[in-house]
Amino acid sequence: MKNQRNIFFLENNFILLIKKVNNFIYLRSSYTDLILKKTCLMKYTSQQQRTLFDLSKQLLSEGTRTTEELAKIQIQSLHETIIYHDWRYYILNDAVLTDFEYDSLYKKLEALEAKYPNLKTADSPTQRVSSDLSEDSPRVEHLTPMLSLGNSYNAEDLNDFDAQIRKLAMIEEGVEIEYVVEPKFDGGSLALVYENDLLARAATRGDGQKGEEMTANARSMKSVPLRAGFSKYGIRKVELRGEAVIRRDRFDKMNEDREAQGLNLFANPRNTAAGGLRTKDANETGKRHIEAFVYQLGYATNEAGENVLDKLTTHYKSIEMLSNLGFKIPQKETKLCKNIQEVIDWTLGWEAKREGYPYEIDGMVIKVNSLAIQERCGYTSHHPRWAIAFKFKAKQATTKLLNIEYQIGKIGSLTPVAKVEPVELAGVTIGSISLHNADFISDKDIRLGDTVLIERAGDVIPYIAKSLPELRDGSEKVVKFPTNCPSCTTALERAEGEAAWRCPNYNCEAQVLQRMIFHVSKPAMNIDGMGKSIVEKFHELGWLKFLPDIYNLDYEKIAVQEGFGKRSAANLQKSIEKAKQNPIKRLLHSLSVHHLGKKVSSLLAAEVEHILDLAH
Numbered sequence: 001m002k003n004q005r006n007i008f009f010l011e012n013n014f015i016l017l018i019k020k021v022n023n024f025i026y027l028r029s030s031y032t033d034l035i036l037k038k039t040c041l042m043k044y045t046s047q048q049q050r051t052l053f054d055l056s057k058q059l060l061s062e063g064t065r066t067t068e069e070l071a072k073i074q075i076q077s078l079h080e081t082i083i084y085h086d087w088r089y090y091i092l093n094d095a096v097l098t099d100f101e102y103d104s105l106y107k108k109l110e111a112l113e114a115k116y117p118n119l120k121t122a123d124s125p126t127q128r129v130s131s132d133l134s135e136d137s138p139r140v141e142h143l144t145p146m147l148s149l150g151n152s153y154n155a156e157d158l159n160d161f162d163a164q165i166r167k168l169a170m171i172e173e174g175v176e177i178e179y180v181v182e183p184k185f186d187g188g189s190l191a192l193v194y195e196n197d198l199l200a201r202a203a204t205r206g207d208g209q210k211g212e213e214m215t216a217n218a219r220s221m222k223s224v225p226l227r228a229g230f231s232k233y234g235i236r237k238v239e240l241r242g243e244a245v246i247r248r249d250r251f252d253k254m255n256e257d258r259e260a261q262g263l264n265l266f267a268n269p270r271n272t273a274a275g276g277l278r279t280k281d282a283n284e285t286g287k288r289h290i291e292a293f294v295y296q297l298g299y300a301t302n303e304a305g306e307n308v309l310d311k312l313t314t315h316y317k318s319i320e321m322l323s324n325l326g327f328k329i330p331q332k333e334t335k336l337c338k339n340i341q342e343v344i345d346w347t348l349g350w351e352a353k354r355e356g357y358p359y360e361i362d363g364m365v366i367k368v369n370s371l372a373i374q375e376r377c378g379y380t381s382h383h384p385r386w387a388i389a390f391k392f393k394a395k396q397a398t399t400k401l402l403n404i405e406y407q408i409g410k411i412g413s414l415t416p417v418a419k420v421e422p423v424e425l426a427g428v429t430i431g432s433i434s435l436h437n438a439d440f441i442s443d444k445d446i447r448l449g450d451t452v453l454i455e456r457a458g459d460v461i462p463y464i465a466k467s468l469p470e471l472r473d474g475s476e477k478v479v480k481f482p483t484n485c486p487s488c489t490t491a492l493e494r495a496e497g498e499a500a501w502r503c504p505n506y507n508c509e510a511q512v513l514q515r516m517i518f519h520v521s522k523p524a525m526n527i528d529g530m531g532k533s534i535v536e537k538f539h540e541l542g543w544l545k546f547l548p549d550i551y552n553l554d555y556e557k558i559a560v561q562e563g564f565g566k567r568s569a570a571n572l573q574k575s576i577e578k579a580k581q582n583p584i585k586r587l588l589h590s591l592s593v594h595h596l597g598k599k600v601s602s603l604l605a606a607e608v609e610h611i612l613d614l615a616h
């Protein structure tokens, strides 16, 4: 019964035990037994809830206070909001914050308490014994333990691994051993149990023996089949291992949307996927575009309960079967290798091209293909002896922060960009990195002249993980975030609950330019042959002062411009004329109105038949 929740807490000095079964809440106190409906137990009025919700958003957007007096007020607010969200989460089973946001609030409180220990009180949410949210989920035992893997780092390690397999399985020199090499996804591990062809249970890896049950979340993931015909293969009950991941481009898009809505950004695809498995809201799992790759059959029994795993004879065959049954497997990336040299070539080849891969991978996994040889190799208590992980080189580097430049976006948001001493990271030279917003700089205490640690934790976009204050020599300067727009000097504003400072001047030149660049781009009006550099050039020439100028260009003048000609000017004219036929929703979206994203534009466009309808 997945709705069941037990909570103990102290209120007015008596102990309550609350148990939630379906929509009923059983409440037991030291005085009496009661059965209440959910609605009878509203601890907060809707007005109080709105206030607490707004307060939470405000807390999420602000940095931690730096004087004791202000910290005290902030701690009090954090107490109130966290207790409220615990109630939504545990009692109503209906969270209004994402796990990520909740964790951010919790971490803020922890940070403040660490800084001002005398402000830590016994009733602080951080002092609750059962503060680990995961304890709330039922634990389930895996049918077979999910073990870790031994690690290797270079070709020599892989040759040693091959020699070891030879010894364990008593295979002579000269007889080649087949291996299967697969990508090692960096996400959240999960185990899926199917019984009588139906998805019966899903769980996180947990400690390897027991994981958190999360069947509802798995059901919301479209890549997890609810039904799979294992019975065709004589299998009644089966346990699969897999990894939940989010594609990089989908992750970036999700963060773009969050940024546009003024929400906190997800840190990276891995945490977002792993967190999505464990969230209490299955819809949230679905929204995160999590995909599950399946890579191992851990357990399989027939009607009589007998182990039928070895009937498949090789690992590769078991993966083929899973693919045939509709599971997502990394087909193109998986290679059946004839010998260890092929393994080495394939693995090193992947290390070189990992950046272009749509998913985060931190290495490759090498498995002995023959299940009979696997069995002869056996296991240590920690990992199977017949498999090994090959870890790609770390993607971290330190460099010096030289300067910060400020860029104005299309809706006026000011983005600080760090200019760093050029440094090579995983094959790419990095000279500038986004610092996102003012809070990012103050939260991480990043100062001009600091040595900073840069990471590409799978993310395509590098980011500053932290500054290294222990390397400061006193010449570093605290960053003074501008108070005025660097383009038009208007005083910057920050809306409540938003992380970004914005230039409120709609006619700000820098903003207008960014809006025009977006307007012509693919996701907006999609004007072929008119990219960023052409917009910038025409803007410089004074031809594009405002957005409508795009539709009033003088093509004769363009034709005589360097790099153009009659034909390309005519082509541009054609593209622009074609763009005029775009549906209204595209036009709305292309105007870069704050909060008017793709979705809202579509909704709005559905309500209007003519562009003039929008005037009302």
Ligand SMILES: [Zn+2]
Pocket (backbone or CB within 6 Å): 408, 485, 486, 487, 488, 489, 490, 503, 504, 505, 508, 509, 510, 511
């Ligand atoms: Zn401005």
